[in-house]
Amino acid sequence: MRASATTLEAEMTPEETQALDTLLQFSSLTGTHLEIGTAAGGTLKRMVALYPKETRPRFVVVDTMKYFPDQMGIVARNLHSVGVDPSEVDFRVGDSWSEFRKAEAAGEQFDFMLIDASHKLNHVTRDLSWTRMLKVGGYVAMHDYAPKFPGVTQAADRFLARYPNYSREKLAGSLLILKKNAESAAAEVSAGDRFAAEIGNFFQQLGGSVRKRIGSRG
Ligand SMILES: C[S@@+](CC[C@H](N)C(=O)[O-])C[C@H]1O[C@@H](n2cnc3c(N)ncnc32)[C@H](O)[C@@H]1O
Numbered sequence: 001m002r003a004s005a006t007t008l009e010a011e012m013t014p015e016e017t018q019a020l021d022t023l024l025q026f027s028s029l030t031g032t033h034l035e036i037g038t039a040a041g042g043t044l045k046r047m048v049a050l051y052p053k054e055t056r057p058r059f060v061v062v063d064t065m066k067y068f069p070d071q072m073g074i075v076a077r078n079l080h081s082v083g084v085d086p087s088e089v090d091f092r093v094g095d096s097w098s099e100f101r102k103a104e105a106a107g108e109q110f111d112f113m114l115i116d117a118s119h120k121l122n123h124v125t126r127d128l129s130w131t132r133m134l135k136v137g138g139y140v141a142m143h144d145y146a147p148k149f150p151g152v153t154q155a156a157d158r159f160l161a162r163y164p165n166y167s168r169e170k171l172a173g174s175l176l177i178l179k180k181n182a183e184s185a186a187a188e189v190s191a192g193d194r195f196a197a198e199i200g201n202f203f204q205q206l207g208g209s210v211r212k213r214i215g216s217r218g
Contacts, residue, residue, distance in 0.1 A: 002039065005068040008078045010042030011116075012143065012175065017046060019172030020114070023139060024050050029111040031135060032058040036096050036127050037117030039067055041075035047114075048089065049082040057111065060090045062099045097126050108133050116143040121204055124155035125197035129189040131159075131166075134180050139169070145176035150204055155197065163188060 004011050012020070024033075024047060038044050038061050048059055065071045072093070076086040092099045096117050113134060115127045124142070131140050144152045156176055160166055165182040 001068050004040040004042055005071070005074055008040050008042055008074065008081070010046060011039050012043055013173045016143070016173040016175040017043065019170060019175055019177065020141060021046065021050060023141070023170075023177060024112070027112075027139065029138065030055075030057055031109060031111030031138070032060055033112040033114075034060045034062070034110045034130065035114045035116070036062045036130065037115070038063045038075060040071070041078040043114065043116070044075070044089070045078050045082045045084065048079065048084050056088075058090065059088070060092065060103075060108075060110075062092045062094070062096050063117070064095055065093045096123075096130075100126070100129050103130070103133060110134055111138045113138075113140045114143065115140065119144055119149045119151045120201050121151035121154050122194070122197045122201040124152050125158070125189060125194055128155060128159050129194075131163075131180065131188045132184075136180055136182055138180050140166075140178050140180070142176045142178070144174050145171065146174035149174075151201065154200060154204075158193070158196075159189070162193065 010017055020043070033047065035044050035047070044059070044061060048056065051057065063071070072091070079086045079089065110133050113130055115124065115130070117123065117127060134140055142152060142156050145156055147153065160168060160178070163184050165184055166178045166180055168176070169179045170177040
């Protein structure tokens with residue numbers, strides 16, 4: 001069982017949650033906010049509770065809800081603890097890639113996204129496809145941008161190199177915040193980007209298991 005399932009807290013450091021609070025408090029974002037990967041909803045409850053009920057933007061959460069037993073019930077309890085009715089949040093229980101395809105087909109738009117689901121290179125790259133639906137002037141935050149998670153750092157670095165209309169606004173702990181400054185010349189994350197990420201992920205996983213074997217022999 002993950003610690004967050006019992007503590008109900010965000011899987012972020014105080015420095016990271018503070019940076020997120022500051023961004024949301026001072027950016028006047030009124031459009032839909034998205035969290036991909038919520039765990040116990042610790043960060044979600046903080047973000048939702050930052051806004052007064054009357055002016056609160058719509059929140060969408062995408063998660064497979066298989067992180068620990070009764071994940072959905074725990075998230076609901078967590079939201080109740082800060083006076084938020086869970087029915088106010090649009091939960092989409094499923095894999096982020098299938099949910100992305102549905103959201104894109106429906107023409108959805110977002111002002112803010114927090115990407116914090118699987119940290120594998122191929123999965124983070126796919127999750128960055130959601131930025132096609134990020135409005136100009138909006139922000140995407142990526143958690144665990146740190147050497148311990150090369151899948152996240154490589155996906156983010158490749159994305160920034162490929163889409164110069166995004167700027168790196170802040171790195172607080174391992175929370176990387178990017179801003180979309182203009183429409184992208186080509187839709188974010190091509191089939192080629194995804195293919196390269198699949199190959200890269202294969203070698204990252206292979207490297208990881210070789211290191212484990214060497215470590216267990218030593
Ligand atoms: C690191 S935790 C999220 C932590 C949370 N953002 C916080 O700050 O407390 C990762 C979450 O991503 C979800 N997840 C992992 N892979 C996923 C996928 N492919 N699609 C949707 N959700 C996924 C897990 O179920 C888990 O709840």
